[in-house]
Each structure stands twice: as C-alpha cells, then as structure tokens.
Amino acid sequence: MKRRKFFKSTFKGALGATIFPLMGNSDSVDSSKSSPKNSVTSNNKFNPKEQWHQMGTGKKARPDRRKTLEYDVVIVGGGAAGMCAAVSASRNGAKVALIQDRPVLGGNSSSEIRVHLNGVNHLKDGKPERETGIIEEILLHNRFHNPQDSYPVWDHVLYDFVTKEKNLDLYLNTSALRAEMKGDLIESVYCWQLTTETEYTFKGKQFIDCSGDGLLGATAGAFYRTGREASSEFNEKYAPKEADGWQMGSTILLGSKNMGKPMPFEAPHFTKKYEADKSHKGRKLMPFELGFWWVELGSDDDIIGEFEDNKHALMGYAYGVWDYLKNSGKYPETENYALDWVSSLPGKRESRRFIGDYILSEPDLLNNVNFDDAVAYGGWSLDEHNPGGMLNLEEPPSYFHEKFDEVYQIPFRSLYSINVPNLLFAGRNISQTHIALSSSRIMATCALEGQAVGTAAALCIQKGVKPRKLGEKYINELQEQLLRDDAFIPNRPSNDKLDLVQKSNVMFASSTKSGNVKLLRDGVSRDFQDKEHHWESEELPATVQIEWDQKQSISKIEVKCDTNVKKNIMLRRDSLNNKTYSTEIPKELLKSLEAEVRVKGKWVKVASIEKNKTRLVKFDFDKIEITAIRIHLKETYGASSAKLFEVRAYS
Incomplete structure (x- = not known):
C-alpha cells in the first residue's frame, strides 16, 4: 500500500499526519468537537500564494536561500586529493572553498566506503616509499587522535584537520551541478546544498576538480576520454589491441564480527547467488572478515549513469558471497560470525579522464621517465581490474600486470586542462591512459597530485597567470615550494636560493x-x-x-x-x-x-x-x-x- 493511501485509510495514519487534534491523554478523538475555524477551507485569512508562515514572527514569504560567494580557489571533491589541494592552497595564501557532496570527508577512505588509503607500498622489494607532505600530516594526525582505528572517528579527524585552516571554508552535503562560463574560463560553479535547501554560486579565479567523476570539468567543456585506449596509441603492452569502452568498476565492501556464538544468516530477497564453481582462483574467500575488494561491477558504456543500477546489483552480489560463506557448508569457521557493516556507497575506480597538455601513459611509468615539470610520484603496481567484475568470474579479479622497481614521476602538464585555462584536476580524473590509471588511482598518489595543484593554484593567484603559463614560466618555483612543504619529487633535489x-x-x-x-x-x-x-x-x-x-x-x-x-x-x-x-x-x-x-x-x-x-x-x-x-x-x-x-x- 502506498504511504499516502495508508495515512488516509487508517486511524493511526490520521494521528501520524496530524489531521486530528489530540485531546489530553484520551485514546479517542471526537471529531465533532473540532472548531469550524480550524477548517482550512473556511479560513478566509488563508492565502494559497503564501508558501511559508512562521508563527510569532510575521514572516510569511519563503526565505530566499541563494548565496553567491567569491574565493580565489574553488575545489570540488573532498577526498584525499581535494583535501590536500584545499589545505595547500590555503597555506600558500589563497582564500579557498572546498565543496564536498557527502556529509563526511575522505572519499573512498571515509567511513562510508572504508578503502585503505594506500600509496607507494607495492614495489617489487615490498618496501614502501611512503608519501610525505600534507597526506602524511593527515595520517599522523589520525595516529595521535584515533588509536582505536575507528572509521567514524577518522571522518572527524579529517574534519578537524581541514577546518583548522584559516583561509579555508568547507561546504559539506553540497553538490556541484555545473560550471558557469565566461568565454573559455570557468567564472563560477553552481551548487546545491541538500541539508539547507540552499543554492550556492561559488565564484573563483582558479578551479580544481578533485571529484573523481569530474562533473565540474565536463560541464565546463573540458576535453576528456573514457574507456581503454588501443595498445598502438601509446605503445602500451598491457592495453587491448583495439580501443573499447571498458572502465574499472565500483566495489561494495563489508565487514564481519565474531559474536562468540553461532550466528545463522538468512539472505535478503535482493541477494544474487555467488557461483563459486565458476570463479577464478584469484577470488579468494579467506580471510573473510574485511570483505572482498573484487565484488565489483564495471561498464563499457556510461558508468556514471549506471551507478545506481550497479549499486543495487552490487548489494546483491555482496550478500551472495556472504550467503555462500555462511550457508554452503564449506566454511565452518564463519559459524560465529555476523555481518557488522556493509557499505551502502560503492567505492569508484574509474570514469572520466580529462585531457591535459600531456597524457601520462604506461611507458612513462615503466621506463621511469624524468619530467622537467614533475610535481608528484606514484608506485602502486599496474593493477588493472577485471573489466566485467562479477559478470566475468572466470578471469582473475585484477591482472596486476607488473610491479615497479622504483617510483615514477607525474608531470604538472597532466594536472590541468588543455582547453579550459583556469581548470586544474587531481585524482583519478587526471590526464592519463586507462593503463596508467590502474596504478596512479591509489589515494595517497592522488593526494600528492592534490597538494601539487593546490600549491599551483595559489601561485597562479600570486603571479596573475593561468596553470599553463605557471608551468612554462614558474615551474621551478612550484617545485621548490612543494619540496619546502615536505612533498617529495623523485630525482629532483631542492635548490632554494632563499634558504x-x-x-x-x-x-x-x-x-x-x-x-x-x-x-x-x-x-x-x-x-x-x-x-x-x-x-x-x-x-x-x-x-x-x-x-x-x-x-x-x-x-x-x-x-x-x-x-x-x-x-x-x-x-x-x-x-x-x-x-x-x-x-x-x-x-x-x-x-x-x-x-x-x-x-x-x-x-x-x-x-x-x-x-x-x-x-x-x-x-x-x-x-x-x-x-x-x-x-x-x-x-x-x-x-x-x-x-x-x-x-x-x-x-
């Protein structure tokens, strides 16, 4: 029964909808005692045009919840890249707005999704080359204030870290809907804040898209591509022979807890049966406590438009794997375990990739190319997930094509738009190929890119130039500032003449x-x-x-x-x-x-x-x-x- 009909046809519904006044503690209501003056149709003072009536103040018009604000730098996306971009820009003197469409910061690392904030910890020798700079400050801040390793507390550690910056204003629950242009420049970004029903227009001089999906850049007309390049385009040995639309998928994670007693499990109606007999041996079910990164769905078409459909399917697949563990009889070690947490927001890996003055590709990474404009680095393996995800169980969940002996550089030319002069980006949406993305998408790597573009945006404000000109004329100053701020650029020693x-x-x-x-x-x-x-x-x-x-x-x-x-x-x-x-x-x-x-x-x-x-x-x-x-x-x-x-x- 629909909710509206339910209210109309039941007594409790009438109470819940406050149709009848309650009379003291009585369990019954005598509608005959209602005053005719309470009838809306007989109230001559009622004006249907009045949409708001706040009692006791005389205010009758709906408040105009529209705000236009001006900043030096406007950043969309509050994941690792966006946070580091915002903090670095503000510390370098810019007035910054950080816009995040979720109630918490952290992106895939937040309590909503709970992916480990990996970085360069996948080299061949197994030793990390851990990132320093702002992302390390954040991780240290967490070690001091969250020794219990709580993900909800991690959300607030991030909130504390970001909001203490004096030049930085944070807008949570705020979705960036479109860029508003003046010629080929972004003049402002139009946003909607869900919780306050407020329309925001953020004007800025420099804009940074760290949102992953890149709606700001896309609505600005910034060139981008999706899918897999043909191997011949960039001489990539791990790319397919012919280009196609496949993009790596999103994952739903789950967690379980030992309850100390048998915990039966009955699968919900939306569960999709896990076909273990068809699954590649790489889809390991042990250990099971933290869930499975390979419960994912990709797309060879519109992966953003399909997100909600994929999410519903992923919920079914995640519960299907857990149902198999609990009820197949093959895993008695799960008897006392129960689901403790299941994500309702899949963690994304790939969608749009913007086009910059340089497209980072597989040979750049494997050959450790040294770039004159290097501003960040990576080193996670070439970790290309199975395009079909749960629809392609026979193949490995990820191919892990190759690990690196040493870290590789990321050039500044891959972090700004080729055709929108005041747009920078950091994260999985930077200018790179699908194969390069399979490594650089890791969050701590994205964070380094974020610090680089945040610093660059602040320098653009100081110098009165756009990112391309900054890279051509002031790249040394950008690199020196990053090194001074404790970012690390491989094979690029500092030589600060002011020191x-x-x-x-x-x-x-x-x-x-x-x-x-x-x-x-x-x-x-x-x-x-x-x-x-x-x-x-x-x-x-x-x-x-x-x-x-x-x-x-x-x-x-x-x-x-x-x-x-x-x-x-x-x-x-x-x-x-x-x-x-x-x-x-x-x-x-x-x-x-x-x-x-x-x-x-x-x-x-x-x-x-x-x-x-x-x-x-x-x-x-x-x-x-x-x-x-x-x-x-x-x-x-x-x-x-x-x-x-x-x-x-x-x-």
Missing part, C-alpha cells in the same frame, strides 16, 4: 651515528635509492649547529625529522602491525626540540616544541640578526637516537 642554510660556512653535530650533518642541506629529504641523505645522533639529547661568517637576518627555522617512510601508517580495518604496517605513532618522530640563535656572542632560545606531531617542524619568531643557530633534539616517541633529513632558515 640561508645553503650559504652557511660551518655545520657540525654533538655526535654522529650514521650519515653526515652536511647532508642536511643536500636538497633530498629522505634516504632514497640506497643513498643516505640524513644525519643521525648516537644518543639523545643531541645538538646540530650551523654557523655563518656574516650576520644573517632570520625569522624562520624549518627542520625535517624522521617518521620512517619505509613503513605504512594508514588506517586499516584490520589494525595490522608487522614489518610493513604500523598502528603506532612512529617511534622515530621527534617529540621535543628547541631552537637557539647566537646574537652578539650569546645564545638566545627563540622557540621550542614539547609535543611535536609532524615531520616538518617549523619555528617562527621575530626577525633577528644572528651568526649561528643551534637545534637541540631532546626526545623522540621511542627511538634512542634522532635522525634529521633537512634544516632550513629564512629571513
């Missing part, structure tokens, strides 16, 4: 266990490709001292310490602790340190931190003329010695 430590005459330390104190100014802020770029003390406390022959005017000291980038610290649903993964605050991280400067022969303390939480430690103080700086390293979060990778000083 006064580069001009120092003497550097020494209280003791040395490994490395060399002079490596603190070599421009590489991690040990890389088996080469040392650090100094490590024998014990704690320890001191590093830097001196100049001539007086220097400084107000900033920046230190990059150790967080062990060879170990992953992302949130995992299984709270895994082993040689590769950790749920702990890195013991190598400096907890307590202070800075002194020498003024007229005397040492003066200018700054100290007692509970440091980041790899990049910044000391800011009033400008002062000095001849030396001294950094005292007092305590880590558990290591008996301290390791530094870089020290900088600025006027």
Whole structure:
C-alpha cells in the first residue's frame, strides 16, 4: 500500500499526519468537537500564494536561500586529493572553498566506503616509499587522535584537520551541478546544498576538480576520454589491441564480527547467488572478515549513469558471497560470525579522464621517465581490474600486470586542462591512459597530485597567470615550494636560493651515528635509492649547529625529522602491525626540540616544541640578526637516537 493511501485509510495514519487534534491523554478523538475555524477551507485569512508562515514572527514569504560567494580557489571533491589541494592552497595564501557532496570527508577512505588509503607500498622489494607532505600530516594526525582505528572517528579527524585552516571554508552535503562560463574560463560553479535547501554560486579565479567523476570539468567543456585506449596509441603492452569502452568498476565492501556464538544468516530477497564453481582462483574467500575488494561491477558504456543500477546489483552480489560463506557448508569457521557493516556507497575506480597538455601513459611509468615539470610520484603496481567484475568470474579479479622497481614521476602538464585555462584536476580524473590509471588511482598518489595543484593554484593567484603559463614560466618555483612543504619529487633535489642554510660556512653535530650533518642541506629529504641523505645522533639529547661568517637576518627555522617512510601508517580495518604496517605513532618522530640563535656572542632560545606531531617542524619568531643557530633534539616517541633529513632558515 502506498504511504499516502495508508495515512488516509487508517486511524493511526490520521494521528501520524496530524489531521486530528489530540485531546489530553484520551485514546479517542471526537471529531465533532473540532472548531469550524480550524477548517482550512473556511479560513478566509488563508492565502494559497503564501508558501511559508512562521508563527510569532510575521514572516510569511519563503526565505530566499541563494548565496553567491567569491574565493580565489574553488575545489570540488573532498577526498584525499581535494583535501590536500584545499589545505595547500590555503597555506600558500589563497582564500579557498572546498565543496564536498557527502556529509563526511575522505572519499573512498571515509567511513562510508572504508578503502585503505594506500600509496607507494607495492614495489617489487615490498618496501614502501611512503608519501610525505600534507597526506602524511593527515595520517599522523589520525595516529595521535584515533588509536582505536575507528572509521567514524577518522571522518572527524579529517574534519578537524581541514577546518583548522584559516583561509579555508568547507561546504559539506553540497553538490556541484555545473560550471558557469565566461568565454573559455570557468567564472563560477553552481551548487546545491541538500541539508539547507540552499543554492550556492561559488565564484573563483582558479578551479580544481578533485571529484573523481569530474562533473565540474565536463560541464565546463573540458576535453576528456573514457574507456581503454588501443595498445598502438601509446605503445602500451598491457592495453587491448583495439580501443573499447571498458572502465574499472565500483566495489561494495563489508565487514564481519565474531559474536562468540553461532550466528545463522538468512539472505535478503535482493541477494544474487555467488557461483563459486565458476570463479577464478584469484577470488579468494579467506580471510573473510574485511570483505572482498573484487565484488565489483564495471561498464563499457556510461558508468556514471549506471551507478545506481550497479549499486543495487552490487548489494546483491555482496550478500551472495556472504550467503555462500555462511550457508554452503564449506566454511565452518564463519559459524560465529555476523555481518557488522556493509557499505551502502560503492567505492569508484574509474570514469572520466580529462585531457591535459600531456597524457601520462604506461611507458612513462615503466621506463621511469624524468619530467622537467614533475610535481608528484606514484608506485602502486599496474593493477588493472577485471573489466566485467562479477559478470566475468572466470578471469582473475585484477591482472596486476607488473610491479615497479622504483617510483615514477607525474608531470604538472597532466594536472590541468588543455582547453579550459583556469581548470586544474587531481585524482583519478587526471590526464592519463586507462593503463596508467590502474596504478596512479591509489589515494595517497592522488593526494600528492592534490597538494601539487593546490600549491599551483595559489601561485597562479600570486603571479596573475593561468596553470599553463605557471608551468612554462614558474615551474621551478612550484617545485621548490612543494619540496619546502615536505612533498617529495623523485630525482629532483631542492635548490632554494632563499634558504640561508645553503650559504652557511660551518655545520657540525654533538655526535654522529650514521650519515653526515652536511647532508642536511643536500636538497633530498629522505634516504632514497640506497643513498643516505640524513644525519643521525648516537644518543639523545643531541645538538646540530650551523654557523655563518656574516650576520644573517632570520625569522624562520624549518627542520625535517624522521617518521620512517619505509613503513605504512594508514588506517586499516584490520589494525595490522608487522614489518610493513604500523598502528603506532612512529617511534622515530621527534617529540621535543628547541631552537637557539647566537646574537652578539650569546645564545638566545627563540622557540621550542614539547609535543611535536609532524615531520616538518617549523619555528617562527621575530626577525633577528644572528651568526649561528643551534637545534637541540631532546626526545623522540621511542627511538634512542634522532635522525634529521633537512634544516632550513629564512629571513
């Protein structure tokens, strides 16, 4: 029965719809006692044109919920890429709007979907080359504030991290519906905020599409492509012989819990039977607690338009796999387990890929091409999922074509539109082929792209140029700013001419266990490709001292310490602790340190931190003329010695 008919035909429905007034505590209602004045049809004061009547205020017109706001940088999409873009743009001086169509940040890593925020942790030797910069700050923030590994708390860790930025305004539950153009430039983006019934128009100078599906860019007329390229187009050995429309699918994850007693399971009506006898051996059912990344559906057509249909099908497939585990009789270890969580929002992998001045392709990755305009890096394997997903059980769920020996570079030219001059993008929608996407789509890689385009957008505002011109004329400044902000660009050492430590005459330390104190100014802020770029003390406390022959005017000291980038610290649903993964605050991280400067022969303390939480430690103080700086390293979060990778000083 339809809901409206239900209300009309039942007494409880009448109460629920507030048709009759309730009389005290009586269980019955005498409709004959209703006042004729309560009849809408007899109320001469009622005006059908009045859509809103707020009692006690006299307001009768519906409030006009339309707002037009102006920003320097407008970012659509609040996943890993969008968050890092927003934070980096705001820290570099731009006024930023971050627009997210969900109630939480995090994209595929959020509590709604719960995908592990992987990055470069799939190299051939098994060792990570973990991302630093803003994404590492976020992961460290989580380690300090979410030791229980809760995904709902992770949502709020992200909210806390993003909203503390002074130049950044966050708009949740807000969908970007279309770009509004002025010539070939985006002038504004028209949005709808579901929870407040408010229409927003966000005007901006630079726009960044980190939404994945890329509706902002698409409605702006930005060129894009979907599907798989032919192998001949980019000389890709893992691409199909002929181009087709296949795009990697979306997945529904689930989680189960041991209840300590038998837990029977009855499949809901929408369940789709899992045909285990037809399934490739790569579709492993053990372990089962965290669900299965291969319960996915792709498309060779309109994967965005088909999303809701695919979602309903995926719900059936997910429950079908669980029904098989519980009721086939082949997995008695599931007897005491019950479903604890099932996602209602499939995690996406692929749809639109915009066209930039350069299209990143498989040979660029496999040949480790060095780009003059490199701004980010990746290294997850070429992980091309089975196009048919659950409709193609006979083939492996993913092909894992090849792992990398080392990380590859991502050029800035792949992060802005070829035909919409003020549009940048980061995430799975960047300018790349389907095969390149199979690696670079990993969230921490997308986050590095996000920091790059956020920084670029802020520099575009400062320089009064568009992204293409920034890349042509100011790429060195962009790269130097990223390196200063603790992003890492492989094979691109920093050479910041504003860094006064580069001009120092003497550097020494209280003791040395490994490395060399002079490596603190070599421009590489991690040990890389088996080469040392650090100094490590024998014990704690320890001191590093830097001196100049001539007086220097400084107000900033920046230190990059150790967080062990060879170990992953992302949130995992299984709270895994082993040689590769950790749920702990890195013991190598400096907890307590202070800075002194020498003024007229005397040492003066200018700054100290007692509970440091980041790899990049910044000391800011009033400008002062000095001849030396001294950094005292007092305590880590558990290591008996301290390791530094870089020290900088600025006027």
